[in-house]
Amino acid sequence: MHHQPVMLAEVLSLIETYSRHARILDGTLGLGGYSEAILSRFPASTVLGLDRDEQALNFSRERLKDYSSRFRALHANFGDIAGLDECRDFDAYVFDLGVSNMQLTLPERGFSFQNDGPLDMRMDSSDGKTTAEEILASSTAEDLAKIFWDYGQERYAKLIASAIKKSPAPITTTGQLVKLIRDTLPQPVQRKMGTHPARRVFQALRICVNDEAGELHRLLAGLSEISHEALIIFVSYHSLEDRMVKYSFHEWQTNGKGKILTRHPLTPSEHETEENYKARSAKLRAFSLNTY
Numbered sequence: 001m002h003h004q005p006v007m008l009a010e011v012l013s014l015i016e017t018y019s020r021h022a023r024i025l026d027g028t029l030g031l032g033g034y035s036e037a038i039l040s041r042f043p044a045s046t047v048l049g050l051d052r053d054e055q056a057l058n059f060s061r062e063r064l065k066d067y068s069s070r071f072r073a074l075h076a077n078f079g080d081i082a083g084l085d086e087c088r089d090f091d092a093y094v095f096d097l098g099v100s101n102m103q104l105t106l107p108e109r110g111f112s113f114q115n116d117g118p119l120d121m122r123m124d125s126s127d128g129k130t131t132a133e134e135i136l137a138s139s140t141a142e143d144l145a146k147i148f149w150d151y152g153q154e155r156y157a158k159l160i161a162s163a164i165k166k167s168p169a170p171i172t173t174t175g176q177l178v179k180l181i182r183d184t185l186p187q188p189v190q191r192k193m194g195t196h197p198a199r200r201v202f203q204a205l206r207i208c209v210n211d212e213a214g215e216l217h218r219l220l221a222g223l224s225e226i227s228h229e230a231l232i233i234f235v236s237y238h239s240l241e242d243r244m245v246k247y248s249f250h251e252w253q254t255n256g257k258g259k260i261l262t263r264h265p266l267t268p269s270e271h272e273t274e275e276n277y278k279a280r281s282a283k284l285r286a287f288s289l290n291t292y
């Protein structure tokens, strides 16, 4: 599976400069891109990788099997970090938020508007949580419009939500949802969007299905309780997440819990955004906990 880790050079350089780079927690293991680079760059390091997606864990365990003496993967939700004994005492905690390429590419996961598949979108398919299909079926038009606006900044949220609720048959596949959006939005609007007409609705549904804002909130609260020196790094891809990280870092600094290392968020180089479309919206923020 092809995957270019986003802002990897910046992540490695921060770990090198601001931590003892001995014990690293990769809180969003995904396809193991960060973990592999960390294990290879810092030969004395050990890495614990967390993911809520078992497919990602299996893929990365296989990919990183040569490092098995220094690498471990754990099926866990980072929102639970405060209660996980395995997650204590790391020198650096790294989080690369959002979806992995594997989730986006496998049609059966239902994340992609480019492949037809069931409208699922659960990162953790084992936890029995609500799927995107169930959210479309059980929400009112007002609730759907709010989801599309809050999590996708979709300007035509109300129009699309009302078309979904008026659909004569339930929407159960990604293909059906894409077609409905294409049939609903006027052609000139679609031409002016500058992106796939379904992109924002898909993003919003994914964030809602996985309660991504709620989990990030719980993670930030958990990290704020760490009482030893630690480097915290976040790479985020939309303004809602970036704002949450930014406000928490400011609050931590104001409360004397350490210092912000990135006064302004770092962004990928022009070269990286040309090479990797996913990187275009990335923002990196770092905090040094309990150093003064």
Ligand SMILES: C[S@@+](CC[C@H](N)C(=O)[O-])C[C@H]1O[C@@H](n2cnc3c(N)ncnc32)[C@H](O)[C@@H]1O
Pocket (backbone or CB within 6 Å): 003, 004, 005, 006, 027, 028, 029, 030, 031, 032, 033, 034, 035, 050, 051, 052, 053, 056, 076, 077, 078, 079, 096, 097, 098, 099, 100, 101, 123, 215
């Ligand atoms: C952008 S990918 C990480 C890619 C990784 N840095 C790499 O280089 O391969 C994000 C990963 O975070 C996982 N994830 C998202 N929310 C999570 C959560 N609350 N707890 C644990 N893992 C989560 C997703 O399942 C996905 O595999």
